[in-house]
Amino acid sequence: MAKSDHVSDAQQRLDRFATYRGVMNERIGEIDHLGIKRFFALDSAAYREGALDPKTKELLGLVASAVLRCNDCVDYHLLQCADAGWTDDELYDALNVALVVGGSIVIPHFRHAVATIDAIRANEIGREAERD
Amino acid sequence: MAKSDHVSDAQQRLDRFATYRGVMNERIGEIDHLGIKRFFALDSAAYREGALDPKTKELLGLVASAVLRCNDCVDYHLLQCADAGWTDDELYDALNVALVVGGSIVIPHFRHAVATIDAIRANEIGREAERD
Amino acid sequence: MAKSDHVSDAQQRLDRFATYRGVMNERIGEIDHLGIKRFFALDSAAYREGALDPKTKELLGLVASAVLRCNDCVDYHLLQCADAGWTDDELYDALNVALVVGGSIVIPHFRHAVATIDAIRANEIGREAERD
Amino acid sequence: MAKSDHVSDAQQRLDRFATYRGVMNERIGEIDHLGIKRFFALDSAAYREGALDPKTKELLGLVASAVLRCNDCVDYHLLQCADAGWTDDELYDALNVALVVGGSIVIPHFRHAVATIDAIRANEIGREAERD
Amino acid sequence: MAKSDHVSDAQQRLDRFATYRGVMNERIGEIDHLGIKRFFALDSAAYREGALDPKTKELLGLVASAVLRCNDCVDYHLLQCADAGWTDDELYDALNVALVVGGSIVIPHFRHAVATIDAIRANEIGREAERD
Amino acid sequence: MAKSDHVSDAQQRLDRFATYRGVMNERIGEIDHLGIKRFFALDSAAYREGALDPKTKELLGLVASAVLRCNDCVDYHLLQCADAGWTDDELYDALNVALVVGGSIVIPHFRHAVATIDAIRANEIGREAERD
Numbered sequence: 024m025a026k027s028d029h030v031s032d033a034q035q036r037l038d039r040f041a042t043y044r045g046v047m048n049e050r051i052g053e054i055d056h057l058g059i060k061r062f063f064a065l066d067s068a069a070y071r072e073g074a075l076d077p078k079t080k081e082l083l084g085l086v087a088s089a090v091l092r093c094n095d096c097v098d099y100h101l102l103q104c105a106d107a108g109w110t111d112d113e114l115y116d117a118l119n120v121a122l123v124v125g126g127s128i129v130i131p132h133f134r135h136a137v138a139t140i141d142a143i144r145a146n147e148i149g150r151e152a153e154r155d
Numbered sequence: 156m157a158k159s160d161h162v163s164d165a166q167q168r169l170d171r172f173a174t175y176r177g178v179m180n181e182r183i184g185e186i187d188h189l190g191i192k193r194f195f196a197l198d199s200a201a202y203r204e205g206a207l208d209p210k211t212k213e214l215l216g217l218v219a220s221a222v223l224r225c226n227d228c229v230d231y232h233l234l235q236c237a238d239a240g241w242t243d244d245e246l247y248d249a250l251n252v253a254l255v256v257g258g259s260i261v262i263p264h265f266r267h268a269v270a271t272i273d274a275i276r277a278n279e280i281g282r283e284a285e286r287d
Numbered sequence: 288m289a290k291s292d293h294v295s296d297a298q299q300r301l302d303r304f305a306t307y308r309g310v311m312n313e314r315i316g317e318i319d320h321l322g323i324k325r326f327f328a329l330d331s332a333a334y335r336e337g338a339l340d341p342k343t344k345e346l347l348g349l350v351a352s353a354v355l356r357c358n359d360c361v362d363y364h365l366l367q368c369a370d371a372g373w374t375d376d377e378l379y380d381a382l383n384v385a386l387v388v389g390g391s392i393v394i395p396h397f398r399h400a401v402a403t404i405d406a407i408r409a410n411e412i413g414r415e416a417e418r419d
Numbered sequence: 420m421a422k423s424d425h426v427s428d429a430q431q432r433l434d435r436f437a438t439y440r441g442v443m444n445e446r447i448g449e450i451d452h453l454g455i456k457r458f459f460a461l462d463s464a465a466y467r468e469g470a471l472d473p474k475t476k477e478l479l480g481l482v483a484s485a486v487l488r489c490n491d492c493v494d495y496h497l498l499q500c501a502d503a504g505w506t507d508d509e510l511y512d513a514l515n516v517a518l519v520v521g522g523s524i525v526i527p528h529f530r531h532a533v534a535t536i537d538a539i540r541a542n543e544i545g546r547e548a549e550r551d
Numbered sequence: 552m553a554k555s556d557h558v559s560d561a562q563q564r565l566d567r568f569a570t571y572r573g574v575m576n577e578r579i580g581e582i583d584h585l586g587i588k589r590f591f592a593l594d595s596a597a598y599r600e601g602a603l604d605p606k607t608k609e610l611l612g613l614v615a616s617a618v619l620r621c622n623d624c625v626d627y628h629l630l631q632c633a634d635a636g637w638t639d640d641e642l643y644d645a646l647n648v649a650l651v652v653g654g655s656i657v658i659p660h661f662r663h664a665v666a667t668i669d670a671i672r673a674n675e676i677g678r679e680a681e682r683d
Numbered sequence: 684m685a686k687s688d689h690v691s692d693a694q695q696r697l698d699r700f701a702t703y704r705g706v707m708n709e710r711i712g713e714i715d716h717l718g719i720k721r722f723f724a725l726d727s728a729a730y731r732e733g734a735l736d737p738k739t740k741e742l743l744g745l746v747a748s749a750v751l752r753c754n755d756c757v758d759y760h761l762l763q764c765a766d767a768g769w770t771d772d773e774l775y776d777a778l779n780v781a782l783v784v785g786g787s788i789v790i791p792h793f794r795h796a797v798a799t800i801d802a803i804r805a806n807e808i809g810r811e812a813e814r815d
Binding site: 452453454457458461464465469 | 716717718721722725728729733
Binding site: 593594597598601602603607608610611612614615616618619624638640641643644645647648649651652653 | 725726729730733734735739740742743744746747748750751756770772773775776777779780781783784785
């Protein structure tokens with residue numbers, strides 16, 4: 024596996040996750056359970072403007088996801104963090120806090136996060152190239 | 156990925172898990188470690204008739220598996236719960252408790268559980284059609 | 288520590304917890320954070336009548352609390368479970384599922400739960416004696 | 420327990436924790452284990468100026484501690500967060516993210532955190548009154 | 552709190568835990584639930600002579616308890632480890648593995664463990680002095 | 684899936700993990716974050732000769748990884764444990780401690796570990812055959 028491979032692998036993984044997440048969230052909407060719908064709404068609301076701005080909250084969500092070792096959650100918050108304008112170095116610095124708090128058991132999720140960041144940036148470059 | 160896809164994907168995933176689980180449990184039996192064999196026996200016994208009935212216990216196993224975020228365990232207990240006669244709405248209501256207790260970190264496992272439930276019901280319909 | 292002691296110790300512990308919980312929940316209400324208020328409301332709602340009845344849901348909450356190893360949560364759900372009519376033997380059977388799923392690391396919380404159950408029953412007897 | 424009590428209780432708890440933490444960290448220093456000393460140094464370094472500023476990192480440490488449900492760690496990071504200038508409303512907003520990510524199992528630690536915040540602010544007022 | 556205090560505090564804590572543990576284990580025996588009794592028996596058996604000797608297994612139990620962050624379990628296994636002949640330096644080296652694997656969230660439990668080790672050694676010296 | 688299949692499946696899985704791990708660790712090195720580099724160095728150092736020998740420490744790392752339910756970490760430490768000379772029976776006995784401490788939620792990771800052990804031994808036999 025050459026270096027470029029981990030990027031394209033992560034891009035395909037993110038694409039599959041986006042599709043799966045969309046299909047399942049729609050399916051969950053059909054279930055129409057009031058408590059579940061409210062929980063999903065509360066989850067979205069937690070990252071909106073409040074005493075803290077959404078950018079800071081997404082970074083909190085990323086670190087919480089990393090120490091709780093949930094790859095899908097890490098990916099979701101990394102996408103939001105990149106949209107919110109956090110740079111790679113800032114994301115690495117946040118993930119370093121997660122590594123120290125959560126220990127070496129977080130390392131596999133850290134590797135996953137680094138691959139996801141590379142894939143997000145490659146997609147951004149791809150989209151910019153298309154616009155030119 | 157269309158809606159029908161998540162069902163057939165989950166059916167294939169459950170089939171692979173059933174095969175793998177069978178092969179590995181047989182292999183673990185060959186190891187013949189007394190403590191390990193007793194642990195597996197104790198695990199099975201925990202869901203048998205007692206002061207609580209097996210149906211209730213399987214639902215407890217499902218919620219415990221969901222908050223501890225173990226997809227294989229969630230799948231196993233969903234299969235048992237469906238056999239025991241829990242309806243979809245009852246399973247969603249139990250999973251809602253798991254979501255609230257365990258938080259949004261449980262969401263990826265909730266998506267997994269919903270796909271598994273759909274696959275189990277599709278298999279049941281398939282088996283009934285064969286019988287007709 | 289004689290046997291009667293673990294009961295009176297647990298009764299005092301439950302009393303302190305009830306007082307502290309009441310004071311802090313009132314204090315949290317004063318904070319008046321919409322997300323936090325909604326989360327507390329959603330938590331209460333999860334155990335109300337739905338596809339499952341409240342009695343079953345409290346038992347799910349108990350097992351989830353035990354495997355996640357939260358003594359305060361175990362105490363809270365044991366009080367609700369006793370109110371809902373679960374017997375000691377049924378509670379032990381549910382906690383046995385938690386022990387097997389969560390392992391020996393759950394044992395200290397199981398000891399705590401047994402002391403709490405004894406204190407709840409002693410309080411019930413005390414209240415009945417007062418009524419006579 | 421009146422409202423003022425939860426504040427003085429938390430102040431005494433924080434004092435005891437500060438003393439115990441100081442004594443034990445000195446004792447751990449005497450052990451003179453290179454790996455342990457380096458781990459403690461790395462832990463301190465994780466919250467220093469980097470791509471992210473220390474103020475942001477302390478908030479990350481707080482949320483990580485809350486979702487991992489460690490009261491001592493929550494107290495430590497709340498003290499650092501207050502020193503770094505986060506307001507109560509900002510701390511509540513960060514803890515709301517922790518509640519939603521980590522679920523109702525985090526509630527006892529949220530109560531603990533709110534009592535600690537009240538104690539920290541009461542101490543700040545006390546120190547200011549002494550200066551006047 | 553002077554340095555000697557953390558030792559006597561930990562000695563009193565260990566005494567209280569031993570008494571409480573004895574009372575509650577006897578109470579749990581009275582419950583007479585077959586699954587629970589078998590689980591306790593299996594837990595004891597896991598540390599007996601097998602392919603690995605009991606001394607090694609107690610160290611495994613200690614590290615497992617530390618990374619899962621259970622103070623009562625850490626204390627129990629430290630008492631067994633001291634009986635089995637592990638030295639302080641060996642215990643610190645094992646706890647260092649737990650710190651690195653489990654992260655800074657383990658630090659409060661590491662402090663607890665160091666205080667327990669000091670209390671165990673002080674008790675051993677006390678018993679030897681009595682014998683002379 | 685015949686019995687030989689779980690071995691070749693696990694061999695392919697270990698090969699993919701080794702490649703991915705190598706690529707990502709190199710990528711993480713490029714990031715050149717001082718805290719992250721030190722954490723990785725500290726993680727490696729924790730298993731080197733100290734008061735305990737590396738062989739014992741790898742077994743501690745294995746059990747810690749199993750109870751924290753991290754398959755990648757289990758695989759890594761199993762490879763190190765096999766290199767260090769632990770036999771299958773000793774590894775099973777260590778994993779039995781993990782099962783009892785961590786509960787049935789560890790079973791999927793135990794299955795994974797058994798498949799990995801079989802793959803490691805098959806690779807060893809393959810390498811010996813090549814040398815003949």
